[in-house]
Amino acid sequence: MRYAYALTTALLLSGAATALxxxxxxxxxxxxxxxxxxxxxxxxxxxxxxxxxxxxxxQPAVVNISTTQRVKVDNVNPFAGTPFEQFxxxxxxxxxxxxxLGSGFIISADGYVVTNNHVISAGxxxxxxxxxxxxxxxxxxxxxxxxxxxxxxxxxxxxxxEGQTNLxxxxxxxxxxxxxxxxxxxxxxxxxxxxxxxxGIVSAVHRAxxxxxxxxxxxxxxxxxxxxxxxxDLNGNVIGINSQILSPTGGxxxxxxxxxxxxxxxxxxxxxxxxxxxRGYIGVGIQPLTxxxxxxxxxxxxxxxxxxxxxxxxxxxxxxxxxxxxVIKIGDKDVTPDQTLSNLTSSLTPGTRVPFVVxxxxxxxxxxxxxxxxxxxxxxxxxxxxxxxSGPGDGGGDSMAAASLGLQVRTLTPDIAPQxxxxxxxxxxxxxxxAPNSDAASKIQRLDVILSxxxxxxxxxxxxxxxxxxxxxxxxxxxTLDILRRGARQYVPxxxxx
Numbered sequence: 001m002r003y004a005y006a007l008t009t010a011l012l013l014s015g016a017a018t019a020l021x022x023x024x025x026x027x028x029x030x031x032x033x034x035x036x037x038x039x040x041x042x043x044x045x046x047x048x049x050x051x052x053x054x055x056x057x058x059q060p061a062v063v064n065i066s067t068t069q070r071v072k073v074d075n076v077n078p079f080a081g082t083p084f085e086q087f088x089x090x091x092x093x094x095x096x097x098x099x100x101l102g103s104g105f106i107i108s109a110d111g112y113v114v115t116n117n118h119v120i121s122a123g124x125x126x127x128x129x130x131x132x133x134x135x136x137x138x139x140x141x142x143x144x145x146x147x148x149x150x151x152x153x154x155x156x157x158x159x160x161x162e163g164q165t166n167l168x169x170x171x172x173x174x175x176x177x178x179x180x181x182x183x184x185x186x187x188x189x190x191x192x193x194x195x196x197x198x199x200g201i202v203s204a205v206h207r208a209x210x211x212x213x214x215x216x217x218x219x220x221x222x223x224x225x226x227x228x229x230x231x232x233d234l235n236g237n238v239i240g241i242n243s244q245i246l247s248p249t250g251g252x253x254x255x256x257x258x259x260x261x262x263x264x265x266x267x268x269x270x271x272x273x274x275x276x277x278x279r280g281y282i283g284v285g286i287q288p289l290t291x292x293x294x295x296x297x298x299x300x301x302x303x304x305x306x307x308x309x310x311x312x313x314x315x316x317x318x319x320x321x322x323x324x325x326x327v328i329k330i331g332d333k334d335v336t337p338d339q340t341l342s343n344l345t346s347s348l349t350p351g352t353r354v355p356f357v358v359x360x361x362x363x364x365x366x367x368x369x370x371x372x373x374x375x376x377x378x379x380x381x382x383x384x385x386x387x388x389x390s391g392p393g394d395g396g397g398d399s400m401a402a403a404s405l406g407l408q409v410r411t412l413t414p415d416i417a418p419q420x421x422x423x424x425x426x427x428x429x430x431x432x433x434x435a436p437n438s439d440a441a442s443k444i445q446r447l448d449v450i451l452s453x454x455x456x457x458x459x460x461x462x463x464x465x466x467x468x469x470x471x472x473x474x475x476x477x478x479x480t481l482d483i484l485r486r487g488a489r490q491y492v493p494x495x496x497x498x
Contacts, residue, residue: 051185054236055197060168062187062195062229064136065102065115065145065159103188103229104135104159105238106169107268111143111161114268115228116243117150120157135161137168138195149271153279155243156264157228158271170230173237175260178202178216186220186242186256188229198222200254206338207257214343215257216240222256231258240264280348280371282321283314285489286341289326292493296454296471296480297326299359304328305341307358308490319369322360323489324455324482329357346374361455405468405479405494406438407431409461412449420447422484427451427459439495449484471496 102119106112113135120133133145143161150157161167182202190196200220207217218231222242231240240258270277285308294301304326310317321327327335330344331354348354350373355366410416410432414424428451434441452458453467471479478493 051197051199054232054234055185055187058170058185058230058232058236059187059195059197060138061106061170062138063104063106063113064189064194065104065113065119065228066134066136067120068131068134070131101189101225102227103225103242105187105228105230106161106167107171108169109165109167111164111167112148112272113145113159113161114241114264115157115159116241117152117155117157119228120147120159121150121152133159135159149274149276151267151271151277154259154264154267154277156241156259156267156271158268170232170236170238172261172265173233173235173239175216175239175262178205178233178239178260180204183234184216184218184220184239185232185234186218186222186226186229186258187232188222188226188242190221190223190225193225203255205260208337208340214260214263214338215243216260218256218258219254220256221252221254223252226256237261278350279346279374280350280352281314281374282316282319282345282369282371283311284316284321284341285309285311287490288337290493292478292495293480293491295476296478296493298362298474298476299326302336304335304359306491309488315369315372319356319367321356321358321367321369324491325358325360327356327358328364330354345371350374405464405496406435406440407444407450407464408433409450409464411460420449421487422449426484427457428484429458429460429464443492443494444481444483445485447485450481451484451489452482454479455482468496 102115104113104115104119107114120130133147135143135145137143143164145159145161148158148160180202183199184202185197185199187195187197198221200218202216203219204217207215216231216239218240220231222245224245226242227244229242230238231242233239239261241261241264242256242258244257245252246255246257267277287306287308289299289301289304289306291301293306307316307321307323307325307327310321310323327341329335330341331348333339333344335341335344348371350371353368353370356369358365358367408431409429412422412426412428412430416430417424417426420430426449428449431444431446431448431450434444434446450458450464453464454471456463456467458464458467468479476496478495481492481494483490483492
């Protein structure tokens with residue numbers, strides 16, 4: 001995933017002609033922004049209509065955003081450590097100047113401008129300080145802009161052109177009504193070329209591209225420099241903010257992403273007031289409910305997420321949520337791949353009391369959770385589970401295969417625990433060997449500590465064998481191991497050989 005963002009300007013020239021045929025009935029309804037504002041003519045049968053009238057009306061509100069920056073650059077002496085070291089650059093870092101380009105759009109006559117945070121914050125690069133922000137309108141007028149507010153997690157920023165009262169502006173539309181296959185138009189400044197217009201269709205909605213991001217995906221051409229520009233529906237309303245591209249080359253390959261208006265608008269309103277964005281937080285680690293785990297636990301597939309960890313003193317623990325709970329509903333909204341637990345909780349206001357519906361031991365419970373406030377991102381990153389490869393361990397064990405799972409394990413004792421960095425009070429078994437042809441080979445690592453199987457605590461290979469036998473009796477194709485790896489816990493499904 002790459003931000004549609006550029007520190008340099010490139011000029012690309014290409015030409016192509018294509019014919020597009022649509023199976024569309026004659027006299028189809030046309031689109032317009034305000035009644036009488038945009039006059040569009042119905043297309044002839046089988047041909048797309050022109051976007052010219054709509055673009056002429058909307059383009060004046062789409063702006064170019066440029067920044068000047070101070071960049072600290074380390075001096076590297078190529079002769080360091082040689083007799084010629086004195087001839088190389090000396091001293092500490094030097095400061096250089098740089099520029100960046102992006103897009104934005106005006107949302108009020110008095111000069112509020114929306115763009116991406118990475119456009120005006122140098123993409124979060126270390127050692128970069130943004131000195132000034134300049135906004136250029138399509139009629140070539142230039143204004144210095146003031147940063148009113150920005151939010152890293154949503155990648156949104158609000159700027160203000162001071163002293164203006166009659167600027168062209170556009171308004172947001174209803175992105176919830178957007179459907180796959182709808183026409184969309186993107187306007188921006190790719191590669192610093194000035195106002196450029198591209199059109200395409202919505203390729204997908206609710207496209208996940210991160211823990212919280214749920215984008216509108218489009219095949220309308222979006223390139224570096226388009227970041228922060230608007231995506232319009234055929235009524236001329238802003239339904240998205242062009243934000244990212246997926247590209248192996250850095251150029252457009254027909255996969256672009258826009259932040260939906262429904263997600264952006266509440267944040268923008270807060271940023272306009274100069275307020276920081278507060279998000280709900282319950283203090284849990286989450287992992288998807290895969291088909292394997294759902295089968296192993298005997299819970300319905302396709303809905304819910306697993307609580308993999310509960311952090312002490314946070315909202316979830318206070319409400320009685322436990323590791324292994326499957327959260328299927330928050331308030332009146334289902335937890336689904338398109339509407340995740342993280343999405344739902346972060347969209348709620350801290351202090352809100354919300355019912356969580358969970359499945360625990362095949363029973364459905366409702367727990368009322370009072371949401372806390374999401375900590376800063378750098379603090380949360382310190383809580384993320386690690387995924388480092390385990391080092392070599394003792395090859396001995398008390399049972400090979402652990403009831404056909406292909407695992408060699410040893411009971412975890414207070415003597416062994418400190419050697420692998422585990423609390424001596426921990427109960428479980430430590431993995432000392434893995435059969436290379438087993439399903440566990442790609443999922444389990446040596447020195448992983450297995451705490452339970454299908455939520456039944458185990459302290460020996462015999463305990464694993466009993467859990468596997470019970471899974472076979474119930475006709476389940478896998479079991480779920482609760483493992484501790486480098487201080488982080490997670491559930492791992494492993495197939496049960498027939």
